Amino acid sequence: MRRTERLFQIIQILRRASRPVTAGDVAGELETSLRTIYRDMAELIAQRVPIRGEAGIGYVLDRGFDMPPLMLTPDEIEAAVLGAQWVAGRGDVALATAARDLIAKIGAVIPEHLRPFLVDSTVSASGAPRARPDTIDLTQLRAWIHSQRKVALCYRDEDERQTERIVWPIGIGYFEAARIIIAWCELRLDFRHFRTDRVVTAEFLDQRYPTRRNVLRTAWRKQMDEAADRRTALG
Numbered sequence: 547m548r549r550t551e552r553l554f555q556i557i558q559i560l561r562r563a564s565r566p567v568t569a570g571d572v573a574g575e576l577e578t579s580l581r582t583i584y585r586d587m588a589e590l591i592a593q594r595v596p597i598r599g600e601a602g603i604g605y606v607l608d609r610g611f612d613m614p615p616l617m618l619t620p621d622e623i624e625a626a627v628l629g630a631q632w633v634a635g636r637g638d639v640a641l642a643t644a645a646r647d648l649i650a651k652i653g654a655v656i657p658e659h660l661r662p663f664l665v666d667s668t669v670s671a672s673g674a675p676r677a678r679p680d681t682i683d684l685t686q687l688r689a690w691i692h693s694q695r696k697v698a699l700c701y702r703d704e705d706e707r708q709t710e711r712i713v714w715p716i717g718i719g720y721f722e723a724a725r726i727i728i729a730w731c732e733l734r735l736d737f738r739h740f741r742t743d744r745v746v747t748a749e750f751l752d753q754r755y756p757t758r759r760n761v762l763r764t765a766w767r768k769q770m771d772e773a774a775d776r777r778t779a780l781g
Contacts, residue, residue: 552576553586557607560597566604626652636720638684678743680725684718686750687727691715696753697729700746708746709733714755716762718742730755730762737766 559572569583576583587605591597596608626648633645682699690697699711713729724741731738 549586552578552582553590556583556586556590557595560605560607563606566606568604571604623652623656633720636722636725638680638725640685640688678724680742680745682727682742682745682748684725684742687715687718687748690750691717691759694754694759696751696755698749698751699740700748701740702744702746704744711738711740712751713738713740714757714762716759716766728766730757737769 555576556572559575560567569580569587573580573583587597587599591599597605598608599605630645630649634642634649636642637645687697694714697713697715699713700708701711702708711734712732713727714732715727715729717728719726719728719739724743727740727742727745729738729740730736
């Protein structure tokens with residue numbers, strides 16, 4: 547977790563607490579050291595966040611404190627609208643709903659003079675082809691990616707041949723006409739991409755894969771970059 551994210555999380559922990567919160571409690575929830583939490587508390591207090599603390603008792607956030615309001619430029623609003631429209635039209639059901647909720651939440655907090663950039667945007671993501679229906683639960687797949695757990699797939703390729711694989715999913719790629727699962731394949735001992743509309747069956751296993759997802763993603767990106775360089779070299 548980056549420091550800025552951790553500072554925000556500390557404020558959230560203090561805001562929801564009904565009693566003083568010790569540094570040990572915060573460190574335990576954020577899975578970091580006491581020394582780090584003491585340093586972060588000092589930084590927040592230096593930034594005039596109204597935190598009061600007493601040795602052996604804990605920290606309290608003064609009531610009424612809130613984070614600065616969401617401030618967006620017209621270009622940022624239109625970028626958010628464009629991205630949310632694209633996801634609403636091409637994401638899975640859960641992400642499409644989240645994208646529509648995002649637009650509504652932005653509309654609820656931006657100043658009145660910026661509202662026209664939301665309701666009458668100059669950009670649109672409509673009109674492009676939509677992806678075929680998924681035959682795997684992408685909401686559950688995203689949860690398995692976050693928890694770094696394996697999935698057993700029965701998969702049908704473009705020639706209608708079926709194979710059974712155990713994969714380590716590390717990401718989902720969203721394209722105009724298809725969605726793909728990015729995964730390490732135990733059968734091929736390499737990275738493979740599986741279209742979500744060609745999955746015959748999927749079993750979500752409880753077994754975690756042994757390599758951290760960020761390490762796998764770095765290796766996958768390197769492999770993709772090397773493949774792109776080879777294509778460029780061949781002209």
